[in-house]
Amino acid sequence: MVTAPVDRYHKRMKKVTPPDRLIKPLLQLVTAAAQSILEIYSRNSFDIHTKNDRSPLTAADMASHHILTRGLAELHPGLPILSEENTRETPPAKRHSWNKYWLVDPLDGTKEFIKRNGEFTVNVALIEFGRPVLGIVNVPVDGCSYVGLLGHGAYRYQRDETRRSLRVAGPVTQRPVRVVASRSHTGGELENFARALGPHEFHYIGSSLKFCLVAEAGADVYPRLKPTSEWDTAAGQAVLEAAGGSVTDLSGEPLRYNTRDTLINPSFIASGDLARDYARIARQSSPR
Secondary structure (H helix, E strand, O other): OOOOOHHHHHHHHOOOOOHHHHHHHHHHHHHHHHHHHHHHHOOOOOOEEEOOOOOEEEHHHHHHHHHHHHHHHHHOOOOOEEEHHHHHHOOHHHHOOOOEEEEEEEEEOHHHHHHOOOOOEEEEEEEEOOEEEEEEEEEOOOOEEEEEEOOOEEEEEOOOOOEEEEOOOOOOOOOOEEEEEOOOOOOHHHHHHHHHHOOEEEEEOOOOHHHHHHHOOOOOEEEEOOOOEHHHHHHHHHHHHHOOOEEEEOOOOEOOOOOOOOOEOOOEEEEOOOOOOHHHHHHHHOOO
């Protein structure tokens, strides 16, 4: 599953190395997880279960989960792994002792997977002291991976391992603000925010692809004013921040991880335009 020797990977983790060398074994791992998802995606039908929080669960979620958790444990033995599919096994008192851990969403966008629109991802993030310092967002149907590494920038890797660097669009001047939003979560708060922006246009896409669209300058801002979980956002945040963007709560503070008993994020703004205070706009446009 992972071809690079484990001890060689450990040495790389201890040094500052080029992103391609550091993340190559991780790319191999998320690609293996993506292949397991695609195998199920290609079937004529598959079972859909409902979890306690009413979110859907498929065999693809679990296949990816098992590949990622086993592979990450091989790459870095002893480093904790928090996956969407093992949170019930990890009480807050246990995870609050972690300063460094993997945060995984084996299949982000299960609803999109079920709809068969291709807008789902595999998300892996490395969290250190509450901050996502490394993130990989793999897009199984395209075979590409978005990678963000603190201090090294952000890249989009193609299936053949060629890559191009990512950079946010920057300040919006003489055009409408491009707002990216979820296909599944629209509504009054989002509409109020958009109206407060002035001229704008919407782009709709599922999963962590919204972060990636901002990171590669295809959109300017992603306002999320409805609940998400920490595994939904960590990898995408790492990519966007490495590309020069920001992800903050509505008070303007960077989104942080494993700081509370709950794993539900506050509302947040993911932005590629740091010249404009989108968090303030969201606060002022929200119902009192």
